[in-house]
Amino acid sequence: MNLGDIDLTDLDVFEQRVPHDWFRLLRKESPVHWHEETDGPGFWAITKYADLKWISKNPGLFSSERQGTMRWDPTPESLPLIQSIMINMDPPRHRRYRALVNQAFRKRHVQALKPRIQEIVKRIIDGVIEKGECEFVEEVAAILPMEVICEMMGVPVEDRRRVYEIGNSMVGSDDPELQEDGEPRQKTEAREAFAEMFMYADHLLKKAKEHPSDDIATALVHAELDGHRLSDDDFRFFFLLLLVAGNETTRTVTTNGMITLLRNPDQLAALEDDPSLVDGAVEEILRFEPAVHTFRRQATADVELRDRKIRENDKVMLWYPSVNRDEEVFANPDDFDIRRSPNDHLAFGVGEHYCLGANLARLELREIFRGIVTRFRDMEMTAPPRRLRSTFINGVKEMRVRFRPGAAEA
Numbered sequence: 001m002n003l004g005d006i007d008l009t010d011l012d013v014f015e016q017r018v019p020h021d022w023f024r025l026l027r028k029e030s031p032v033h034w035h036e037e038t039d040g041p042g043f044w045a046i047t048k049y050a051d052l053k054w055i056s057k058n059p060g061l062f063s064s065e066r067q068g069t070m071r072w073d074p075t076p077e078s079l080p081l082i083q084s085i086m087i088n089m090d091p092p093r094h095r096r097y098r099a100l101v102n103q104a105f106r107k108r109h110v111q112a113l114k115p116r117i118q119e120i121v122k123r124i125i126d127g128v129i130e131k132g133e134c135e136f137v138e139e140v141a142a143i144l145p146m147e148v149i150c151e152m153m154g155v156p157v158e159d160r161r162r163v164y165e166i167g168n169s170m171v172g173s174d175d176p177e178l179q180e181d182g183e184p185r186q187k188t189e190a191r192e193a194f195a196e197m198f199m200y201a202d203h204l205l206k207k208a209k210e211h212p213s214d215d216i217a218t219a220l221v222h223a224e225l226d227g228h229r230l231s232d233d234d235f236r237f238f239f240l241l242l243l244v245a246g247n248e249t250t251r252t253v254t255t256n257g258m259i260t261l262l263r264n265p266d267q268l269a270a271l272e273d274d275p276s277l278v279d280g281a282v283e284e285i286l287r288f289e290p291a292v293h294t295f296r297r298q299a300t301a302d303v304e305l306r307d308r309k310i311r312e313n314d315k316v317m318l319w320y321p322s323v324n325r326d327e328e329v330f331a332n333p334d335d336f337d338i339r340r341s342p343n344d345h346l347a348f349g350v351g352e353h354y355c356l357g358a359n360l361a362r363l364e365l366r367e368i369f370r371g372i373v374t375r376f377r378d379m380e381m382t383a384p385p386r387r388l389r390s391t392f393i394n395g396v397k398e399m400r401v402r403f404r405p406g407a408a409e410a
Contacts, residue, residue: 001022001025002025003025003026003033005022006019006022006025006026006033006035008022008035008294008317008319009035009037009038009071010391011390011391014293014387014389014390014391015389015390017387020321020322020325020334023047023319023321023322023325026045026047026322027048027326031047031048031051032044032045032305032306032308033045035317037071040071040315041073042315043071043296043315043317044308044314044316044317045317046316046319046323047319047322048323048326048328049323049326049328049329050328051305051306051323052318052320052323052346052350053323053351055305055318056318056349056350056351056352057351057352059090059094059351060090060300061299061300061301061303062297062298062299062300062316063090063300064087064088064090064094064296064298064352064353065089065093066298066300066313067079067296067298067315068082068088068296069087069088069295070295070392071294071296071315071317071392081194084233084234084237085237085238085241086098086101086237086238086241086356087241087245087353090352094352094353095352096228097230098356100220100229100230101223101230101238102356103219103223110359110360110363111359113148113152113360113363114363114367116148116151117144117148117364117367120143120144121144121367121368121371122371122409124139124143124144124371125140125371125372125375125376127139128140129375129376129403129405130406130407131405132402132404132405133382133400133403134401135398135399135400136258136401137251137396137398137399138398140254140258140372141251141255141368142247142251144250144254144364144367145246145247145248145249145251145254145364146160146163146247148360148364149243149247150163151215152216153215153239153243154207154208154213154216154217155204163197163200163243164247166196166197166200166243167243167247168248169193170194170197194240197239197243198236201235201237201239201240202232202236204217205221205232205239208220208221209221217235217239220238245357246357246360248291248393248395249291249292249361249393250364250365251395252291252394253285253289253291253347253361253365254364254365254368254369255385255395256291256394256396257281257282257285257289257365257369258372259381259385259396259399260285260288260289260336261281261285262379262381262401263336267281267338268373270339271369271373272373272374275370275373277339278366278369278370278373279366280340280341280343281338282362283340283343283345284336284337284340284343285365285369286347286348286365287324287325287330287340287343287345288336289394290320290324290345290346290394291347291393291394291395292320293319293321293390293392294318294392295318295320295349295353296315296316296317296318297315297316297317297318298314298315298316299311299312299314299316320347320349321394323346324345324346324347329344348361375406376403376406377404378403379401379402379403380401380402380403381400381401382400382401382402383400385398385399386398386399
């Protein structure tokens with residue numbers, strides 16, 4: 001294998017596996033690597049921990065806003081909409097919006113959700129444990145983040161399935177199975193999915209204004225910092241971001257974590273014997289199989305990195321599965337070790353765009369895995385997992401498992 005064999009835009013490869021062999025070669029031979037692309041101008045692939053960290057902490061040099069954070073180039077018509085989503089903003093605008101939204105995501109507010117999250121976890125497991133088998137993604141992994149986010153935002157029970165389906169379609173834009181017409185979604189379908197979620201956000205906005213309650217939607221409507229409030233459009237765009245980022249990614253990590261534990265039975269057995277190891281196991285799962293493959297930045301000036309000359313407006317892609325296995329940071333990086341310490345992974349990003357929902361994601365993951373390792377026994381996959389066809393989300397569409405039937409708790 002040589003550098004010419006690497007194609008980080010190849011959906012066929014990512015549908016089968018995360019190409020860690022490619023990332024290992026890039027880290028060794030070309031950590032700041034110019035990568036051609038058939039559907040764009042090319043990009044710099046960043047695969048080393050220190051480089052990703054430095055770029056993320058220098059938003060003035062590497063913009064999230066100029067062209068958004070996805071690999072594909074937005075149209076001039078869609079760019080203003082993309083730039084209205086917080087993940088695609090630069091400071092100082094990003095810091096102002098983040099400070100407003102962060103008021104609803106403080107750690108104490110998230111911790112107050114713990115009893116409710118534990119109730120949902122119990123109900124999820126009770127729903128499948130007597131059967132002795134299930135489709136893990138839909139029946140276990142997807143339910144908790146969807147219900148928590150929907151409850152936090154005041155989404156009624158009867159609307160949650162549709163919200164979930166729209167989010168699936170938006171994240172699975174390259175996967176024909178997740179598109180209604182059987183073809184990868186192009187610009188028209190993308191706008192339709194975006195518009196439907198945006199319209200639903202408007203419904204929630206009106207509900208929060210007219211019938212305020214103890215949910216994040218109401219908190220966001222009334223949040224104020226230095227005389228600033230979120231506009232109605234700000235609210236709508238944040239709802240879209242939260243539903244996709246807070247739902248899809250936690251579901252993905254839950255599924256990937258279970259697959260990884262089943263493929264490392266000694267680690268699963270250790271966790272079942274001592275559930276106090278769950279917190280460390282969650283951090284190792286996040287390192288080993290992060291939800292997001294890559295985000296984009298756009299150079300705002302000429303800059304040199306590892307003797308490579310990045311030009312203004314060059315596209316720069318940050319590869320999280322690679323940096324989380326950087327040999328200079330993690331000993332035996334390809335080993336899955338739930339006792340790994342320290343474990344300074346970058347699954348939630350770093351710097352300006354560090355994941356706003358990291359506390360919530362960690363709480364959900366800890367509780368779902370605590371429930372899994374204390375109540376399920378002898379779980380095994382009955383078919384190979386079916387992966388999402390995407391170079392963006394490290395997702396799994398289906399994972400069928402069986403286990404020793406158990407009793408639902410009273």
